[in-house]
Amino acid sequence: MSNLKFCQGPECHTYTTQDRLKGIKGSKTYQTRRRSNLLWEEFCDRRCFEDWFSKYGTMAVDHFGRLNEVKHLTEENAWTKTYDWRASSDDSHRHYFLNTITKEQRPLTEDQYNDTNYTLNER
């Protein structure tokens, strides 16, 4: 029981599901859910996350840094990995980098495709 984590949803205990109803007859209460696995480590379900975000989201954004200007994905960092299904002459997939801005393609081996550290992007 001790490794169970509490859902951080501020209204979790107000949702009247059977699994939240605990205690002995005469003193039952609806309780915050406890789980070993939580959505994003903090919430029993999406509704509890959305309750939390509705209440605290703006404070969290202000605390961790509000974006106040447009960010740009430049050509230098617009490379993605993709493949065409069974497009090679031997029926294997044809892997390649695709620049999503210029549409330039550059060939990739399957190993390079699977290597998450291998990129053409500068940062």
Ligand SMILES: [Zn+2]
């Ligand atoms: Zn919850």
